[in-house]
Amino acid sequence: MSTLTEAPPPPSPTVTDKKAPRRRGRFTPYWLLLPGMLWLIVFFALPMIYQASTSVQTGSLEEGYRVTWHFATYWHALADYWPQFLRSVAYAASATVLCLLLGYPLAYLIAFRAGRWRNLIMILVIAPFFTSFLIRTLAWKTILADGGPVVGALNTLHVLDVTSWLGWTAGDRVLATPLAVVCGLTYNFLPFMILPLYTSLERIDGRLHEAAGDLYAKPWTTFRKVTFPLSMPGVVSGTLLTFIPAAGDYVNAELLGSTDTRMIGNVIQTQFLRILDYPTAAALSFILMAAILLMVTVYIRRSGTEDLV
């Protein structure tokens, strides 16, 4: 938006007709901003104010809710549901790291090595979006079914003994455990990691690799000193696009999880729809928002890529 406001006024077509174009030029940026601003106000700012107001109200459905500046709601919400907050952050962070580990090599492959297969692989990355999020998540219930081949193989290899000991799974099953939820999150948000990574890798000039080779850099050094730093914008936007929605997600925890894997999204849903405690639901949403903003700010500062994102 800032580029719009800074745009120079259109050059006047003739010298004689000075006044009219200049006036038009002065207001044009604001007119261009208007639809976007209206959109933001109606669909973002107003709901935000409404939600903020809800979070400091007290009352009940029958008596109505009034603004009483009851900030204790925030404190109670945090005191009651901090485990779910921590869990959401932990699950989202694990899923983000897994997405990065899985997504980077694939994005690298598509950008530099895929050749004529590039388009096909890209389509394969995006193809799951042709089906609904729910169906994709439910598919994991079949893949990880108790009697299924995956769990059978993991049991034979005694992998589940290790993960059970770590507390990631329970007994000889994967479904309804933290591992299943993290797997679901990773799978569902993987394309959001791959696409920005691919875009920033693809922009790297191949001659830079040649230049690194000419300067006696081994492939690994080239990657470390040239490719990876240049792909940082993709890494940062990819991790943000994965982490932020994953932290607020509740479908994976609902379908693949159990009672001890509920995330903050589940709590908000329950509070809002089931218990009808609108203030607590609104307060929880704000706390989540604040926590994510804080983490993202720190992250962007530390990764030193403010100007790249």
Add this chain to the structure above:
Amino acid sequence: MEQYEPDRLNPVQRAAVRRSLRNGRASLTRRSLLRASAGGALTVGGLGALSACGIPAAGKTEGGTSAEDHSAKEKTVHFSNWTEYMDVDDSGKHHPTLDAFTERTGISVKYTEDINDNNEFFGKIKPQLAAGQDTGRDLMVLTDWLAARLIRLGWVQKLDPSNLPHAYANLSSQFRTPDWDPGRAYSYPWQGIATVIAFNRKALDGIEVRSVSDLLDNPKLKGRVGFLTEMRDSMGMTLLDMGKDPGRFTDDDYDAAVARLQKGVDKGQIRRFTGNDYTSDLTKGDLAACLAWAGDVVQLKADSPDVDFIIPDSGYMTSSDNLVIPSKARHKTNAERLIDYYYEPQAAAELAAYINYVCPVDGVKDELAKIDEDAASNPLILPDKAMQAKSHAFRSLSQKEETTYEEKFAKLTGA
């Protein structure tokens, strides 16, 4: 492109998945993205604006607010129902019982399957009803507790008995006097729902399940037992198992039942609390046994012979989905005529034969036997005396109790 199916889901499971899971996920993620990208705008809002907001008290009008009845002029009625809760012909496009109604009365029915979840639906209609506006619906089907809440809030209209001769005469005694609407002044049941224990014979592998205690205590079933997210069903069945009456329990009884279930959660006995999606877990065998709705199980049995159900000796929970007319509905008389129509034995039998839930209409047996012999002798569709004696209903709750109980139950299910 062909829809990818993770599993061969049968229609019941598909409906179940749709019903219990379509909870607007997109809105949540979109919201969290928006939040993160422009959270700073918050401060702009200004705290002063906050106090201007507030949600007014629910309009309390005893008996609901009626609008001018346009029934005579506009021969139509807008009917909102749950998915897969109406008979459908082979082409999948027509509802024979509704068509017959239109043919006889000249009233066309605008039938919408837009109810997926009671809580979600309440969120949807609340703004209009609270503001005293027409929801655009003349008739809707709500589960007991939600119907009770709407009656309490004064958001549904009192029915006119003179338009309901069949309904009055044929309503089965089991459903006549719920404590939230004694004598059925505001509502008539659409179908009854029995909560029973379902199991997968193959997954049980000889383990005997006869009661809720077996579900909670048998170590061989650890991690393979499911309960329902519907508080009244899970808690009601547990209360029954503990020898308490769900129609007359105290706070202490409730807490004791919560503690009993909490133990099951803590030791990992209970795998999940589910909505209708238990059906796929049960057919796959991931759940060996679980609380289930009998109507689902009757349909599931047809496709998966391993699935069956038992009724505990301590009894089972019955709830019902009820027809109510919201305030300000434009076609009240037409809606009442439609209610009455479904209390004629023939229409009721056709419906029961198709959807397999508990039929709330007396005198249906002969008609049903003409269509489907098995259904007519199935005590889950037409309960006999012995079945009716074991049936229990959850008592109605005050607003305050509802909040406290739901909150305790939510903590139990993890949030």
